[in-house]
Amino acid sequence: MMLALCAGCGGGEESASSGDSGSKDGKQITIGYSQLGAESEWRTAQTESIKQAAKDAGINLQFSDAQQKQENQIKAIRSFIAQGVDLIAFTPIVETGWDTVLKEAKDAGIPVVIVDRDAKVSDDLYVAKIGTDSVAEGRKAFEWVDQYMKEQNKTPRGGGDQYQIAVLEGTVGASVSLGRSKGFNEAMQAAEDGSKYTIAMSQTGEFTRQKGQEVMESFLKSGGRDTIDILFSQNDDMALGAIQAIEAAGLQPGKDIVIVSVDGVKGAFQAMIDGKSNCTVECNPLQGPLLMETAKKILNGEQVDKMVYMDEGVFPAEVAEKTLPERKY
Structure with a gap:
């Protein structure tokens, strides 16, 4: 730990x-x-x-x-x-x-x-x-994603040679949002295979489930339905909302789109048990x-x-x- x-x-x-x-x-x-x-x-x-x-x-x-x-x-x-x-x-x-x-x-x-x-x-x-440490949380989220994608050896859904990442950010101006973005981005830039990833979409979901669902719906409608490989949600509640949007779009969360989020609440664990999410980084x-x-x-x-x-x-x-x-x- x-x-x-x-x-x-x-x-x-x-x-x-x-x-x-x-x-x-x-x-x-x-x-x-x-x-x-x-x-x-x-x-x-x-x-x-x-x-x-x-x-x-x-x-x-x-x-x-x-x-x-x-x-x-x-x-x-x-x-x-x-x-x-x-x-x-x-x-x-x-x-x-x-x-x-x-x-x-x-x-x-x-x-x-x-x-x-x-x-x-x-x-x-x-x-x-x-x-x-929100920076460490963001870094750990990317490090898990990188290892998981290597193990799965998946082909990018949108073609090409880069995995497309969508990010649900937290409250604008909040230190935890800034830190998780910083840690995730720095880890991606420092990774040996970091060039295989690109952040294609990023928007605040205000740390709420409802807003997370709304923003994910927007991502999917604006071309992300066929291109997003990975969702990094800066908290579990937004991820749980995003899961509803992904299912409503006819996709399988956790399979078609790999999901990693932060907090470690019970709802995220249940989503993983149900096969709808892939990882949560604890924020105690x-x-x-x-x-x-x-x-x-x-x-x-x-x-x-x-x-x-x-x-x-x-x-x-x-x-x-x-x-x-x-x-x-």
Whole structure:
């Protein structure tokens, strides 16, 4: 297994706490956490992990759902500052636009932890980043594809000597989308047989199943039905939507079009068991315990790594049936 990195008033705030271990100077720790939304199975699992970990640690969690709007996250962070929480954590919707509000948190003496996605801010505005390495995820996706296509020795569906790749990108401007694209493209360029591949179509599916289906339908109608060899979906939910579009076009997903996606949710494993997908690269959403552990260390004055890592793997179809019962998300 490889190690990898990853760091709103719209939906209202919730509070969750229990136990007595989450204390600072004899008082219960309060963490304000701004989640970007609930666009996928993966995101739901991450949210549940954070809420449960806070309860288990005896930490009072003030939770806010930004509903995919950066302005809601900024409002939530300012609300946390006004409340005087002990620590602020957030999963940024996009990379940029955080300097002002995080400077406000710094001026208030409240440490900040960036979770899952990245934010382009100076190092002095946050204490740690927690999560997964999106560049590594993209690289692992291409490396699996390259090995699989060599083993299958398939002829490109559209003729010629290049495999045609379609890419379902994530949210525009999100660090995870940029990272997965970067890792995939760099691995393709560095591969010994990289010239055998070309990205023929690429468009955002916004990390949602519905949009993934819509964009895949567009790809297929614009000539991809007879030419696409490989689909790289930057999350599992978009891939599951794309599978519906591929089947509706009279093709066999996982056979006519090889599918590799990222996240490792149960739905992707079931699709592989059903013969409709080929591989998922894990992006571990169970980040709650690591966040709470890191928060406690910070508030106790302990040194923590600037980048804190999660364990992740690559799961091809041949291990799906055995692995699915062990999956927690």
